[in-house]
Amino acid sequence: MTKVPSLDKLQELEQKVRELEEKCAFLERVVHEVPANIYLxxxxxxxxxxxxxxxxxxxxSLExxxxxxxxxxxxxxVHPEDLNIPDDSIAHYHEFTGAEFGGVFRAKHKVQEEYKWFxxxxxxxxxxxxxxxxEILCVDVDMSPRMNTDKQLITALQENLRLKNELLIRSLSKREIEILCLVCQGRSSKSIANQLFLSVHTVNTHRRNIQARLGTSNVADLVALAKEAGLG
Known part of the structure; x- marks a missing residue:
């Protein structure tokens, strides 16, 4: 025989339901009114x-x-020149599951031509x-009202480049990063080979692979990219 809840118990349950509904409504309002773009x-x-x-x-609209x-x-x-940010974010989470990923990019309203900085x-x-x-949870803040000087714009672009280069560096193996650090110190392939107990041929192969992965065509660009990413 099914036991019928008492009137007090029903009233208690109804009160809890009302409290949950109020809490959900409050949280939904916060999510939709917060001054930032939130999306999954x-x-x-x-x-x-x-x-x-x-x-x-x-x-x-979401629809x-x-x-x-x-x-x-x-x-x-997203601005064509900044499409690497969402693409890099996806690539980042195919490889890493914990660390947060961030970037500076431009995006525009559907009916407007002018891009804003986010x-x-x-x-x-x-x-x-x-x-x-x-799935990744993303939060984008419109920075355009705060970017009214050339200096701020340059800083944003530099940060964008740094984040992009940092992601490229993370795609390298530990051995490749080790060799890249030594290249940044001005070490020759022979010197690197002696320190790491590798053949010169192996070191040169690693260097070619590093340049191909990072998209650089010479040592100067390679070192500049690494330093912009905080390496070396």
């Missing part, structure tokens, strides 16, 4: 959810984003059964 991005599909601020700032596809949406709003951060939000990151 699936590593395969792109943006799958966003808050109201994101819709208002960039002009696309429109889902209809056009999250990846295509990013291509529409500072974005992301962190792993959900995982597949094998532990790989499935």
């Amino acid at each position: 991005s699936d590593l395969q599909e792109g943006v799958v959810w966003c808050n109201k601020t994101n819709e208002e700032t960039l002009g696309y 429109e984003i889902r209809r056009m596809g999250g990846l295509e949406y990013m291509k529409q709003i 500072m974005g951060w992301a962190k792993a939000f959900s995982h597949e059964q094998d532990g790989q990151v499935k």
